[in-house]
Amino acid sequence: MHAFYADHFVLPLPSGHRFPMAKYARLRERLATELPEVALHEALPASDGELALVHTPAYIDAIAHGTLAPALQREIGFPWSPAMAERARRSVGATLQAARRVMAQGGGLAANLAGGTHHAYADKGGGFCVFNDFAVAARLMQAEHLRRHGPRAPLQVAIVDLDVHQGNGTARIFANDASVFTLSLHGAKNFPFRKEPSDLDVELPDGARDDEYLHALDLALDELERRFEPGLVLYLAGADPHEGDRLGRLKLSFDGLEARDRRVMGWAARRGLPLVFAMGGGYGHDLEATVQVQVNTYRVALEHERRWQAQAVRSATTPAGMRWHNARP
Secondary structure: OEEEEOOOOOOOOOOOOOOOOHHHHHHHHHHHHHOOOOEEEEOOOOOHHHHOOOOOHHHHHHHHHOOOOHHHHHHHOOOOOHHHHHHHHHHHHHHHHHHHHHHHHOOOEEEEOOOOOOOOOOOOOEOOEOOOHHHHHHHHHHHHHHHHHOOOOOOOEEEEEOOOOOOHHHHHHOOOOOOEEEEEEEEOOOOOOOOOOOOEEEEEOOOOOHHHHHHHHHHHHHHHHHHOOOOEEEEEOOOOOEOOEOOOOOOEOHHHHHHHHHHHHHHHHHOOOOEEEEOOOOOEOOHHHHHHHHHHHHHHHHHHHHHHHHHHHHHHHOOOOOOOOOOOO
């Protein structure tokens, strides 16, 4: 299974900043040691043209040159620097490479070790999100699918956002787009305090635990299937619903979050859908707890990737149109 990273582009954050930048390098270290079947690749930067499938040229230029208005820079939550601009492009690029991988091979899973930057709008960022990687990936995969297959079978994309915070930027970008279904399962009273309507929003009370969360997720996936037929799934597997998260306000256990991942990945696998996942938020009091949630997500993904690859081998080695003559009864 292929995963893409950009953790060596480290933002020079001020002392005491609450964003846990170290978690990305730590996740890569643990995957390399514990899950060597995950093939790790340095992410390429997204181009201006790719970003412009979603973001306005003026915003792309302002991020590139550090000319964003101070109030809008504060809304992102990071001070501007060349490293910030480069990391933002590569965070999008990682999701684009993962999406191209699963679309080219016709299924399976691939990942971005960061990403899930769902608070970014077309013309502004917010909540530690500069560019919206899932939105750009959805648009680019649709464009590439159109070039290959023509307009008769447009690609429909389901975005399953299970970060604890609502995906407001993603919801706004696709508000009037029937080809992308946005599902967000999040804390009702958590950031952002002004939410945008997704195609399906499921709000959970503070303190919600495993059973309540998983029941809500089951109902949401059933509703998604009833209303939409995707050809690609983008899954935001946030670690911040964990009970040890500083900003999450939910009470999911490690087992509950693993069950969450199994539900989403199993749902996609049973339907033969390629799936890309990104890690989204995670702000644990204990950094290792946040990273453990994410490592567990990769363990589940590897199980599904192995099954998909085995099925692909069986399909490739069975001659098309094979007929058995004089078969034994």
